[in-house]
Amino acid sequence: MLDYVKRVILVLSGKGGVGKSTVSTQLALTLKERGYKVGLLDIDLCGPSVPFILNLENQSVHQGPEGWIPVYLDNEQRLGVMSIGFLLGSRNDAVVWRGPKKTSMIKQFLEDVCWQELDFLIIDTPPGTSDEHITVMENLRQVPQCGAILVTTPQEVAIEDVRKEITFCRKTGIPILGIIENMSGYECPTCSECTNIFSSGGGKSLADISKIPFMGSVPIDPRVGKLAGQGLAAVKELPESTTSKVFTNVVDQLANGGL
Amino acid sequence: MSAVPENAPQHCPGTQSEDAGKVSACAGCPNQNICASGAAAGPDPAIQIIRERLSNVKHKILILSGKGGVGKSTVTSLLGHALAARNPEVNVGILDADICGPSQPRVLGVRGEQVHNSGSGWSPVYVSDNLSLMSIGFLLGSPDDAVIWRGPKKNGMIKQFLSEVDWGDLDYLLIDTPPGTSDEHLSAVQYLSNAGLDGAVVVTTPQEVALLDVRKELHFCKKVGVKVIGVLENMSLFVCPNCKTRSEIFPATTGGASQMCSELSLPLLGSLPLDPILARCCDDGRDFLQELPSSPAVIALRSIVDKIVATCDKNSS
Numbered sequence: 001m002l003d004y005v006k007r008v009i010l011v012l013s014g015k016g017g018v019g020k021s022t023v024s025t026q027l028a029l030t031l032k033e034r035g036y037k038v039g040l041l042d043i044d045l046c047g048p049s050v051p052f053i054l055n056l057e058n059q060s061v062h063q064g065p066e067g068w069i070p071v072y073l074d075n076e077q078r079l080g081v082m083s084i085g086f087l088l089g090s091r092n093d094a095v096v097w098r099g100p101k102k103t104s105m106i107k108q109f110l111e112d113v114c115w116q117e118l119d120f121l122i123i124d125t126p127p128g129t130s131d132e133h134i135t136v137m138e139n140l141r142q143v144p145q146c147g148a149i150l151v152t153t154p155q156e157v158a159i160e161d162v163r164k165e166i167t168f169c170r171k172t173g174i175p176i177l178g179i180i181e182n183m184s185g186y187e188c189p190t191c192s193e194c195t196n197i198f199s200s201g202g203g204k205s206l207a208d209i210s211k212i213p214f215m216g217s218v219p220i221d222p223r224v225g226k227l228a229g230q231g232l233a234a235v236k237e238l239p240e241s242t243t244s245k246v247f248t249n250v251v252d253q254l255a256n257g258g259l
Numbered sequence: 260m261s262a263v264p265e266n267a268p269q270h271c272p273g274t275q276s277e278d279a280g281k282v283s284a285c286a287g288c289p290n291q292n293i294c295a296s297g298a299a300a301g302p303d304p305a306i307q308i309i310r311e312r313l314s315n316v317k318h319k320i321l322i323l324s325g326k327g328g329v330g331k332s333t334v335t336s337l338l339g340h341a342l343a344a345r346n347p348e349v350n351v352g353i354l355d356a357d358i359c360g361p362s363q364p365r366v367l368g369v370r371g372e373q374v375h376n377s378g379s380g381w382s383p384v385y386v387s388d389n390l391s392l393m394s395i396g397f398l399l400g401s402p403d404d405a406v407i408w409r410g411p412k413k414n415g416m417i418k419q420f421l422s423e424v425d426w427g428d429l430d431y432l433l434i435d436t437p438p439g440t441s442d443e444h445l446s447a448v449q450y451l452s453n454a455g456l457d458g459a460v461v462v463t464t465p466q467e468v469a470l471l472d473v474r475k476e477l478h479f480c481k482k483v484g485v486k487v488i489g490v491l492e493n494m495s496l497f498v499c500p501n502c503k504t505r506s507e508i509f510p511a512t513t514g515g516a517s518q519m520c521s522e523l524s525l526p527l528l529g530s531l532p533l534d535p536i537l538a539r540c541c542d543d544g545r546d547f548l549q550e551l552p553s554s555p556a557v558i559a560l561r562s563i564v565d566k567i568v569a570t571c572d573k574n575s576s
């Protein structure tokens with residue numbers, strides 16, 4: 001399984017709505033801009049967001065001789081994407097499944113997708129520490145070079161759930177590459193006053209307490225929010241933004257073996 | 260909806276399925292004959308127990324959203340406080356069905372409390388005289404403890420919460436759920452199917468990426484026959500505390516909740532603005548309604564609560 005994948009990166013968070021899918025897609029796009037071959041697997045079965053964010057809705061997955069062929073974002077096929085969203089008839093369809101069915105779907109995603117050679121496989125996950133996560137961890141146990149990036153927002157109520165996710169990673173033995181803090185402040189476009197809507201500094205202090213590398217704070221930037229739905233990389237469209245700097249930094253570290 | 264036992268073989272069709280005991284996955288299962296005879300096909304006895312246990316609860320409301328982090332728990336706690344503050348004679352209970360990420364103990368300011376077990380069941384934790392809470396958060400030893408459970412174990416916990424908590428006489432029971440359309444949601448709906456569920460309040464934020472998941476949740480409600488009391492839009496506008504400029508942090512590029520509600524002919528209960536002080540109150544477990552009784556969020560909340568109460572009253576009459 002995943003024999004031709006050099007590195008697997010899981011994007012995790014105990015909390016929902018903190019930006020896992022945004023981080024996953026921006027990370028994948030940044031790596032692609034750098035010339036790597038990247039795969040992005042969305043295992044959020046009940047709420048797949050990746051097809052929308054990358055503007056790939058209405059695309060479909062084809063069955064090839066060696067397995068499912070992912071949907072490619074670009075003609076050079078440097079970013080392949082797999083999500084349950086591609087298998088649903090309508091974007092409003094709900095996947096009302098209990099655990100065992102979700103488990104077998106994820107196994108299929110891990111075993112039957114023909115990624116070809118990949119430098120990085122990014123796996124976007126749903127919130128929590130349940131079926132999807134346990135299944136992915138169990139199956140990735142044999143895969144070397146696998147690590148997790150945790151995403152949080154600064155409020156205590158999010159940090160609390162992310163602490164549970166850290167425990168989960170430690171129990172299942174997956175190395176944590178670092179923590180990214182999202183939505184850390186909002187700069188008013190009129191008066192430039194920065195408001196910490198969801199508090200501030202929570203991600204950094206969590207990283208310090210848990211002795212996990214801190215990868216940076218991404219502010220609330222409506223310009224980045226608007227990239228969702230277009231499949232554009234922040235590093236290309238908004239090279240001056242803090243978001244782009246954080247992702248450039250993360251990719252630098254991944255590239256030179258710092259992580 | 261058929262129950263799959265915790266120790267069932269993979270691809271078990273569920274004990275209540277028509278195929279129970281008859282598909283290839285059943286071969287070798289020790290219970291194959293029982294399933295095939297149809298003895299297990301009857302309704303789960305817990306449904307009846309839950310009906311009796313909750314017979315003193317007048318209104319049961321699910322708080323749902325397909326998307327995470329849109330404010331289900333915040334809205335649940337605000338509704339709980341607002342319903343309880345409206346009339347001191349009204350008793351409100353909150354059940355936190357988010358097993359992997361319980362937020363209610365923090366948001367309601369009762370972290371570290373203990374749940375006691377007595378002859379009549381588990382006693383919930385009282386936030387105020389007429390507001391009580393039950394959450395798995397009270398059963399964990401440390402805030403770092405992760406609940407690493409697959410579906411069947413989560414279902415068992417929800418069953419226990421519904422059948423064994425001694426709520427006393429309640430006017431409203433609000434059930435806070437995790438994001439998605441999976442085990443917790445199916446179980447809650449299934450177990451409450453005979454107990455008289457009033458309906459669901461669906462929470463969303465304005466941006467398309469959230470609405471996308473919320474439409475799935477509405478589809479789920481339709482599939483399983485849960486009435487939608489209304490949709491509540493959270494984080495709709497942000498007012499800069501310095502210059503009072505209003506900005507859309509999560510822009511409603513597709514018309515937001517109001518557009519979605521008119522497309523699907525659902526009632527829009529109202530919109531709550533993004534207020535940093537509200538976020539802070541949630542972190543500290545303070546009652547936002549008492550802290551800032553005249554803020555736009557509280558005013559909007561009051562009218563939302565009026566609508567929910569009106570719908571519930573109509574249901575019971």
